[in-house]
Amino acid sequence: MPSKPYLLNKRPQNGGEHEVHSLYECEHLPNIEFRIPLGSFQNCIEAVSAAKQKFPGHVIDGCKFCSPQCHTR
Ligand SMILES: [Zn+2]
Incomplete structure (x- = not known):
C-alpha cells in the first residue's frame, strides 16, 4: 500500500484537540496557514x-x- 501525506491542524478544535488530516483524501482541510x-x-x-x-x-x-477510524472525540 502506498503511503499518504498527513498533516496536523495547528488550530485546535473547540474541545482542545488538534486533528490529523489526510491531505489528498479530505474535503475539510484546515486553511493552509494552519497545516x-x-x-x-x-x-x-x-x-x-x-x-x-x-x-x-x-x-x-x-x-x-x-x-474516521482515528476519530475518537
Ligand atoms: Zn480530514
Missing part, C-alpha cells in the same frame, strides 16, 4: 502516533471525515 506537515504514512493510526510523538503536549485526534 503542519507530518510526513507520509500508511494510515491515520500511524499518522496520529507520529503527531503525538512530535507534539507531546497536544491532544491529537483523527478528522472524522478523512480519518
Whole structure:
C-alpha cells in the first residue's frame, strides 16, 4: 500500500484537540496557514502516533471525515 501525506491542524478544535488530516483524501482541510506537515504514512493510526510523538503536549485526534477510524472525540 502506498503511503499518504498527513498533516496536523495547528488550530485546535473547540474541545482542545488538534486533528490529523489526510491531505489528498479530505474535503475539510484546515486553511493552509494552519497545516503542519507530518510526513507520509500508511494510515491515520500511524499518522496520529507520529503527531503525538512530535507534539507531546497536544491532544491529537483523527478528522472524522478523512480519518474516521482515528476519530475518537
Ligand atoms: Zn480530514
